[in-house]
Amino acid sequence: MAAELHVELVAADRNVWSGEASLVVARTTSGDIGVMPGHQPLLGVLESGPVTIRTSDGGTVVAAVHGGFISFADNKLSLLAEIAELADEIDPARAERALERAKAEADAAAERRAAVRLRAVAGH
Amino acid sequence: MGAQLRVYKRRIQAVTATKKITKAMEMIAASRIVKAQRRVAASMPYATELTRAVTAVATGSTTQHPLTTEVEAPTRAAVLLVTSDRGLAGGYSSNAIKAAERLRERLSGEGKEVDTYIVGRKGVAYYGFRERKVAEAWTGFTDSPTYADAKMVAAPLIEAIQTETAEGGVDELHIVFTEFVSMMTQNPVDNRMLPLSLDKAQEEDGGKGEILPLFDFEPSAEDVLDALLPRYVESRIYNALLQAAASEHAARRRAMKSATDNAGDLIKSLSRLANAARQAEITQEISEIVGGASALADATAGSDK
Numbered sequence: 430m431a432a433e434l435h436v437e438l439v440a441a442d443r444n445v446w447s448g449e450a451s452l453v454v455a456r457t458t459s460g461d462i463g464v465m466p467g468h469q470p471l472l473g474v475l476e477s478g479p480v481t482i483r484t485s486d487g488g489t490v491v492a493a494v495h496g497g498f499i500s501f502a503d504n505k506l507s508l509l510a511e512i513a514e515l516a517d518e519i520d521p522a523r524a525e526r527a528l529e530r531a532k533a534e535a536d537a538a539a540e541r542r543a544a545v546r547l548r549a550v551a552g553h
Numbered sequence: 554m555g556a557q558l559r560v561y562k563r564r565i566q567a568v569t570a571t572k573k574i575t576k577a578m579e580m581i582a583a584s585r586i587v588k589a590q591r592r593v594a595a596s597m598p599y600a601t602e603l604t605r606a607v608t609a610v611a612t613g614s615t616t617q618h619p620l621t622t623e624v625e626a627p628t629r630a631a632v633l634l635v636t637s638d639r640g641l642a643g644g645y646s647s648n649a650i651k652a653a654e655r656l657r658e659r660l661s662g663e664g665k666e667v668d669t670y671i672v673g674r675k676g677v678a679y680y681g682f683r684e685r686k687v688a689e690a691w692t693g694f695t696d697s698p699t700y701a702d703a704k705m706v707a708a709p710l711i712e713a714i715q716t717e718t719a720e721g722g723v724d725e726l727h728i729v730f731t732e733f734v735s736m737m738t739q740n741p742v743d744n745r746m747l748p749l750s751l752d753k754a755q756e757e758d759g760g761k762g763e764i765l766p767l768f769d770f771e772p773s774a775e776d777v778l779d780a781l782l783p784r785y786v787e788s789r790i791y792n793a794l795l796q797a798a799a800s801e802h803a804a805r806r807r808a809m810k811s812a813t814d815n816a817g818d819l820i821k822s823l824s825r826l827a828n829a830a831r832q833a834e835i836t837q838e839i840s841e842i843v844g845g846a847s848a849l850a851d852a853t854a855g856s857d858k
Contacts, residue, residue: 439598441700441791459772472606473771474780498781500606502768507602511700511784 432466433485435505438492440513446490452483453506455499462499470502477541479516479549480508491516493549495542512542516549524550555834561827565820572816578641579809582802586736589697589799593733596795600788607785609768610778611749618778623748627724629666631688631713632656632743633706633790635730635797636673638695643808645731645739645801646675652741653729660727668713668723672706672794688713698798703791710790711783714747724748726786730793731800737807739800746789747782 436453438446453464456478464471475497482490497510524546531539611618634653636646653676657667671677671690680687689709694702716722726747732740770777 437598437602439602441596441599441703441788442592443595444598457771458776462771470768471771472609472768472777474777498603498606498777498784499771500602500609500768502609507606509599509602509606509784511704511787 433504434464434466434468434501436482436508437506438480438482438494438508438513439510441511445492445513446482446515449485450482450490450506451485452481453508454481455494455508456480457499464499464501464506466504468501472500473498475499475508475510477545479545480513491549493519493542493546495545514546514549519546519550521547521550555830557830558827558834561823561830565823565827568816568819568823572813572820575809575812575816579806579813582806582809585696585802586799586806589795589802590733592697593792593795593799596788596792600792603781603785603788607749607778607781610770610774610781618775618782624718624724627663627665627718629668629718629723630660630725630727631668631670631710631723632660633670633710633726633728633793634672634676635728635793636671636676636679636695637797637801638674638692640675641808642801642805643811645804645808646673646679649729649731649741649797650676650679652743656727656729656743660725665725670706670710672797695794695798695801698791698794700787700791703787703794706794707783707787707790711786728790728793730797731804733796733799733803736803739803744789744793746786749782749785 433449433451434453436446436448436450437444451465455462455464455473456476457473458476459473462471462473475494477495478493480492480494482492484490492513492515494508494510495512497508497513500507500509524543528540528543528547531537531543632653634649636649640646653669657669660667668688669680669685670688671680672692673695674692677687677690677692691702691706710726713721713723714726718724725745727743727745729741729743732742734740
């Protein structure tokens with residue numbers, strides 16, 4: 430069996446996803462980073478962006494993560510975010526509307542959030 | 554019905570109505586405690602992971618960050634006091650306020666100026682009545698605080714600690730809230746959030762004293778710490794707000810339970826008094842009838858002669 434790493438994706442108020450994975454790709458402030466089992470201990474700052482988790486049974490989990498941290502040690506990876514949503518939980522129509530509204534109001538933060546949500550849905 | 558008896562009946566009715574209300578409040582509070590406890594539990598993974606990460610950076614790197622190093626002679630401190638918006642919760646708010654007063658005295662004794670930040674209408678009212686200065690106050694969400702509320706509360710505190718002391722900033726950040734131990738026990742506690750004391754952070758981590766690995770920081774230890782500490786403060790405040798909400802509901806449940814019990818006792822003793830009054834009334838009526846009958850009998854016996 431291929432090596433696995435344990436992933437915990439937690440938002441401030443709930444545990445979003447946890448399970449075994451073979452690869453996690455996330456966007457840090459200095460670029461995309463891929464973490465595979467046995468990676469060196471790492472602590473990074475995340476950008477708003479989609480996080481892709483390749484689960485050990487071959488599936489893929491995509492989540493929209495807005496800010497936060499990635500930390501990896503002892504084959505345990507934690508993704509901490511104030512807000513995190515799985516792609517399945519995102520309503521594309523609502524995100525689309527939010528994007529329109531954010532553009533109209535020139536709210537850069539809201540626009541980025543909506544765009545990240547849409548990207549996460551598209552990548553699913 | 555005699556006047557005495559009527560008064561008792563009316564009082565029994567009033568107390569019964571009050572008892573119904575307090576009983577309802579007790580049950581509402583009881584159901585909310587469970588919900589609040591569940592939210593505390595749901596926020597735990599984030600808080601634990603964040604504390605772990607903060608401990609890792611602070612111990613694993615040689616970075617000297619202003620937020621983790623203690624100032625030589627701290628002169629100003631900020632205190633965040635968490636109280637409730639509504640009353641009828643026994644000593645919940647006043648206990649928290651008392652703890653804040655003690656902390657304030659201790660800090661003043663150490664020669665520090667104290668800036669007070671308040672959450673909850675009860676604390677605001679207490680300080681307003683005494684015309685004390687409050688740096689900032691928030692109300693309206695103590696029942697069920699959200700993470701956005703915690704962020705809102707944390708923002709000015711983080712700004713204050715990042716400002717130089719000479720320009721109105723603070724050196725230390727304290728928080729006073731009511732810790733939820735169990736359904737029956739809630740303790741007002743005061744904690745120092747910043748500067749971080751590492752032993753404490755590790756203790757919260759579970760006291761395992763595990764040796765943390767040498768982390769690779771992305772992009773750099775300073776940047777990670779810069780981003781991490783505000784989140785840490787927010788998460789601590791969020792946790793405090795949630796625990797305070799759970800404690801508030803527990804305190805209200807207890808207060809309302811004893812109010813219901815007292816109303817029950819009152820009803821019991823009032824019913825006894827009402828019964829006695831009714832009995833006295835009947836006795837009086839009987840003696841009146843007997844007296845009247847014997848007076849009548851005496852009168853007819855007299856006229857016979």
